[in-house]
Amino acid sequence: MLRREKGRLIVISGPSGTGKGTVIALLMGLRDDLCLSVSLTTRAPRPGEVDGRDYFFVSREEFERRVEEGLLLEHAEFVGNCYGTPREFVEQKLEEGVSVILEIDVQGAEQVLSSCPDSVSVFILPPSGTELERRLRGRHTDSEEKIRSRLLAAKRECAEAGKYGYIVVNDSAQAAAEEINAIITAEKCKSAYRTNLVTEVLIS
Amino acid sequence: MLRREKGRLIVISGPSGTGKGTVIALLMGLRDDLCLSVSLTTRAPRPGEVDGRDYFFVSREEFERRVEEGLLLEHAEFVGNCYGTPREFVEQKLEEGVSVILEIDVQGAEQVLSSCPDSVSVFILPPSGTELERRLRGRHTDSEEKIRSRLLAAKRECAEAGKYGYIVVNDSAQAAAEEINAIITAEKCKSAYRTNLVTEVLIS
Numbered sequence: 001m002l003r004r005e006k007g008r009l010i011v012i013s014g015p016s017g018t019g020k021g022t023v024i025a026l027l028m029g030l031r032d033d034l035c036l037s038v039s040l041t042t043r044a045p046r047p048g049e050v051d052g053r054d055y056f057f058v059s060r061e062e063f064e065r066r067v068e069e070g071l072l073l074e075h076a077e078f079v080g081n082c083y084g085t086p087r088e089f090v091e092q093k094l095e096e097g098v099s100v101i102l103e104i105d106v107q108g109a110e111q112v113l114s115s116c117p118d119s120v121s122v123f124i125l126p127p128s129g130t131e132l133e134r135r136l137r138g139r140h141t142d143s144e145e146k147i148r149s150r151l152l153a154a155k156r157e158c159a160e161a162g163k164y165g166y167i168v169v170n171d172s173a174q175a176a177a178e179e180i181n182a183i184i185t186a187e188k189c190k191s192a193y194r195t196n197l198v199t200e201v202l203i204s
Numbered sequence: 205m206l207r208r209e210k211g212r213l214i215v216i217s218g219p220s221g222t223g224k225g226t227v228i229a230l231l232m233g234l235r236d237d238l239c240l241s242v243s244l245t246t247r248a249p250r251p252g253e254v255d256g257r258d259y260f261f262v263s264r265e266e267f268e269r270r271v272e273e274g275l276l277l278e279h280a281e282f283v284g285n286c287y288g289t290p291r292e293f294v295e296q297k298l299e300e301g302v303s304v305i306l307e308i309d310v311q312g313a314e315q316v317l318s319s320c321p322d323s324v325s326v327f328i329l330p331p332s333g334t335e336l337e338r339r340l341r342g343r344h345t346d347s348e349e350k351i352r353s354r355l356l357a358a359k360r361e362c363a364e365a366g367k368y369g370y371i372v373v374n375d376s377a378q379a380a381a382e383e384i385n386a387i388i389t390a391e392k393c394k395s396a397y398r399t400n401l402v403t404e405v406l407i408s
Binding site for chain 1: 391
């Protein structure tokens with residue numbers, strides 16, 4: 001029996017200091033039906049960056065045209081540059097049976113969940129507030145005030161975790177990656193996506 | 205951080221000839237936080253059967269009292285004997301963090317899903333109608349008429365698969381067991397069951 005299944009869009013968020021990057025890198029090594037979403041940006045390419053691999057580089061006019069035509073699943077502006085997620089890239093991968101990982105902040109995730117209600121959302125939580133603070137202190141040489149403000153911002157993000165479908169705790173990056181791997185497998189087993197298999201059994 | 209999580213009730217159905225028994229046996233070997241539900245029955249113990257391990261053996265009066273008091277998650281009668289799933293056994297295991305596997309037919313599953321809406325339901329589908337027929341023929345020496353009737357009954361059950369949360373196809377028993385294993389892991393990551401972890405991060 002041919003079991004060609006569509007991929008799923010996996011939205012992953014988590015505050016700075018939660019170790020998302022490591023978890024996602026480990027997850028990519030766990031299965032071969034995954035890719036990372038490639039963002040559209042108005043920022044200039046840096047040396048070594050390849051169009052279509054690191055980003056899709058476009059002019060601001062082109063970016064704005066795509067926003068108006070509804071071609072982006074979400075978009076935002078950071079320090080004068082626009083970033084967005086091209087709907088076409090994601091949909092093409094899903095059609096090919098490849099699930100797409102989209103690492104994005106809480107506001108972006110809300111936009112994606114409203115434009116793609118089918119997407120799977122995962123929030124990566126630090127193991128505790130104390131550990132979060134330790135990680136934020138560990139990698140910055142900033143003033144106490146800056147660290148406090150970063151910690152507060154991270155906790156504000158954590159307070160949004162309940163809006164996500166799944167919560168994974170990063171006390172071990174490997175265990176967290178394996179949980180997300182299981183979530184993707186389980187989501188592909190949801191009966192709503194497998195009714196065609198029932199039909200095949202009934203008519204064959 | 206203490207991460208003591210409640211278990212989940214996993215309801216598994218699938219028609220005769222689908223290989224449920226093999227899949228469940230393999231699943232039990234994949235994780236140590238699982239047990240099989242032990243049924244209550246009015247049937248007499250057979251040699252070697254142990255009360256509380258194979259079944260809980262009770263009189264018909266006792267069985268009927270438990271039904272009336274709402275102590276069973278589901279119950280049914282087969283060839284003069286009553287069988288049911290004791291709510292207390294299941295709830296105690298879930299509290300201990302152990303997930304409970306309940307292998308049951310479509311009618312029983314409907315009763316359980318209505319009394320425990322939190323339960324996770326999985327339908328095991330044969331890979332195709334042809335393969336289902338081959339398996340049903342393979343293990344019986346029955347008349348053509350009986351085989352036809354069994355195949356029709358099995359297909360009628362498969363037609364109910366869409367009522368389950370998940371569908372797993374048994375073209376390989378090992379792969380099917382691994383999918384159910386992933387489903388259990390994913391279900392334990394659902395944010396509704398992990399809001400306490402969010403609180404811990406916010407207050408620690």
